[in-house]
Structures are given as C-alpha cells and as structure tokens.
Amino acid sequence: MPTPPDTSKTMKLERYNSYIRKLHSTKLLNASSKFLFRVTLLIALVLILFFTINYPPLSDAGNHVPPLHRHHGHSFLSTSLFSGSSLVGGASWEKQVRHSSTPRRLNGFSVLVTGAAGFVGSHCSLALKKRGDGVLGLDNFNDYYDPSLKRARQNLLSKHQIFVVDGDLNDARLLTKLFDVVPFTHILHLAAQAGVRYAMQNPQSYVRSNIAGFVNLLEVAKAANPQPAIVWASSSSVYGLNTENPFSERDRTDQPASLYAATKKAGEEIAHTYNHIYGLSLTGLRFFTVYGPWGRPDMAYFFFTKDILQGKSIDIYKTHDQKEVARDFTYIDDVVKGCLGALDTAEKSTGSGGKKKGPAQLRVYNLGNTSPVPVGRLVSILEGLLGTKAKKHVITMPRNGDVPFTHANVTLAYKDFGYKPTTDLASGLRKFVKWYVNYYGIESKPSKGTQRADEST
Ligand SMILES: O=C(O)[C@H]1O[C@H](OP(=O)(O)OP(=O)(O)OC[C@H]2O[C@@H](n3ccc(=O)[nH]c3=O)[C@H](O)[C@@H]2O)[C@H](O)[C@@H](O)[C@@H]1O
16 A cells, blocks of 8 residues: 655645745735825825815805916915915914014004015015014015015015015915914005006906905904004095096095006995994005105106116107196105004004994095106106116007096195105105115116107107
C-alpha cells in the first residue's frame, strides 16, 4: 500500500497561507478605508470652499452679485474671509479692528469710514486719527480707477495705525461683524461709485454701490445698538438742471442730468426714510468737484495734468450755446474740515436695535468753494504750473450727463459748523501738481507750443 501522503506539512502550509491572505485583506481593507476617508474629506473641503466662494451669507442673499458682474465689486472669498493678511473674524483680525477704532482722546469718536482708501476717505481718515479719534476703514479696492493708487493710500493710512478692511458695502455679514466688534459712534460713508460720465458705460455699478450698498449699510446701522450717527457723501450733481445761482439747499433737486446724480438724489430720499422710521441721525454733504493731492485719476484736473505732461491733446467742453463750462472746484482740505464739522455737530441717533425712540436729526449741506471757475481757466493754471502748453481741443459738451456750471451757497454749513473754504483754485492746484510730480515723476518730456488748428488759446 502506498503510504499516505504526509498531510500535516501541507495543512500547516495552507493554514499559514490563509493567515497571510487574511492579514493582507485586513491591511487592504484598512488601506482602502483610509483612502476612502481621505477622498471624502477632500470632497467635503472642496464643496465647502465652492459654496463659500459662490454663495453669499444668508443675510446677504438679496444683494448677491453674480460672478460675471464682480469686476467692480469684490469676490466673496476676499470680502468675507480674508482682510489684509488676517482671517476675518479671527482673533488677530478683531484685535486690529479694535485697535484701529479706539479713540485716543477723551470722548473721542469711533468712526467707521467707508471708502477709506478713496480720495476724500483717506484724507478724512487721517484728519480724524490725527486729532485722536478711532478710525476703521472699509474699502472694496475696485478697479474703477487704478487700484494701486488706493493701495498706496492704504499704506499711508496703515503708517498712522488705521486699518482698512478689504470688503464690500453689500456684504451684510461683514458689516454686522464689524458692529459686533466695535460700538461705532459714527459712520462717515464715502464709499460710492463716483464719476458723472461713466454712468452711461456701467449704470449697474451706480445702483449697486450708491443705492443697494447704502441701503445695506443703513440696515446694519439701524439694527446696531447703539445706532451710530451717519455723515455721508451726496453730490452737487443733484442740482442737475437747476438754474438758480448760486445753488442753495432749498433749490429743486428733482431734475438730475445723469444716473450718477439720480442715485445720489435717491440716497438723500433713502436717508429721509431711515431717519423717519428708525431714528437714525443722517447728514448728507453735497460735495462740489473736490480736487487735490491723492485725488481721483478719472477727474478732469487729474487727467488733464497727465495728458499735458505727455503732450496729448485734451478736450475742453463748452456748452451747447457756446458758453464756457464752469465748476465750483473745492480743495480737499476745505472739504475735510466740512466733513469733520458735520461729524462734530451730528446729534446722536435716537433709536436702538431697529426701533425708533424719538425724532432724529436729518440734514443736507453744500460743501463748495463758492467761486466757479471756467474749465479753460483751470487749464491755463495747469499750463503755468507745469510750464507746458496744453494741446487744447475745444468741443461742445457731449450729451453725457454733464451740467454747464455749479456754484455753491454754503451759508448753511457756515452757520451750523463754521464751514469756510479758504483755498483758491490756483493755490490748490499748485499743491496737487507738487504731489503729482512727486508721486508719478514726470513721465515724458513736455512738448511746447504745439497747437492744432481747431484749438482755442
Ligand atoms: O461735484 C460733484 O458732485 C461731482 O464732481 C465731479 O464731477 P465733475 O464736476 O463733472 O468733475 P470732472 O469730471 O472732473 O469735470 C470737471 C469739469 O471738466 C469738464 N470736462 C471734463 C472732461 C473733459 O474731457 N473735458 C472737460 O472739459 C466737465 O464738463 C466739468 O465741467 C466728480 O467726478 C463727481 O464724482 C462729483 O460728484
């Protein structure tokens, strides 16, 4: 008989093999579950990020800016999560917000300045900080004009311990957070879509900033406890086709000539509503063509300077009945004094947490220079300061929302807070040109005395 095979060894081997197989399958299971777990985590993170970027906070749903239209607004990622280098709502962010907003003088204000990286906003922020008030800036750094100029203004502010939060007026969650962190006594609301003629190119940006953004800010302010007093920038353009001269706050403002003017006028009406329903103290300031160092490159005095220095021709508008166009150009330092005067005399809001307790202050003031200057004269002053002849191209004013002249009566602002402009156009432009040349350098050699046949002298 054949000897039976010795199975003990085979069985041992099989047992060993099955043990190894089990071991492998458990390892495999472990590895694959780990892998699955990681993939799920990654998907979850991607989804969270996707929703954060694409969907605004619930409270902001009504003001959601569709992604395609964001170039003049701000992405929600940078608006809602990050500001400068710190995370919005994080401990270091809150510390910066508090530090910047804390007044350094007895009974000093704590002011939220919107549009703080803008022209008037940066000047006012510095003036407030210098006298000991706390200032927190808010700006969306949009690209209506060169954002690097806004960043340069922000750098200047940060040297004076003013923190500018990178965010949009339409971000209700961000605004509410700011009011949670700081009990602001005042808002100086200067953020806006400015410029008269650009309204024909991008009308929606005016509605978004000057109407929706303003309402969003007022909604947050009325709900705050304490409610702040609000001083905000209206515009001389609300006088539109008014023919009274000079313009007084009592004159009609129901004939705006541009959508820009119409949104500013709408702001004045909206201010009335929030004052009436919620007891918010509101002061609108009608600025008259403000100019000066750190100004706005979209304004005529600014781009005339650039074009004259580069030897390019400039368009000088005349009215349809061949008259000169004139503006009550107002120097920035005078306007800053007006803004501070308005803040100093602003009474407290009377409501709290969205409920009115009694009547509150509602005011509107002209802040002009009281001395209109024809645009041709502005150009001659610039030619003198730059030592260069401009290539002047005099044309009839295009139908683009412009008005033929502006002239402020400032009696009311003088009576209520001593507003008295002291800078004439020649002195103010001298300071502007000094700043301009220092900031930009002289970009190209001025070309002298070359005029076209259709130019005036
Ligand atoms: O006072 C105001 O409320 C307004 O002042 C300025 O608006 P505007 O007065 O039109 O200022 P510029 O655009 O700098 O124009 C100044 C003057 O130059 C004239 N101009 C403008 C452009 C141009 O190419 N040529 C020209 O002759 C205009 O007709 C105007 O008379 C600001 O741009 C507005 O944001 C502000 O609200």
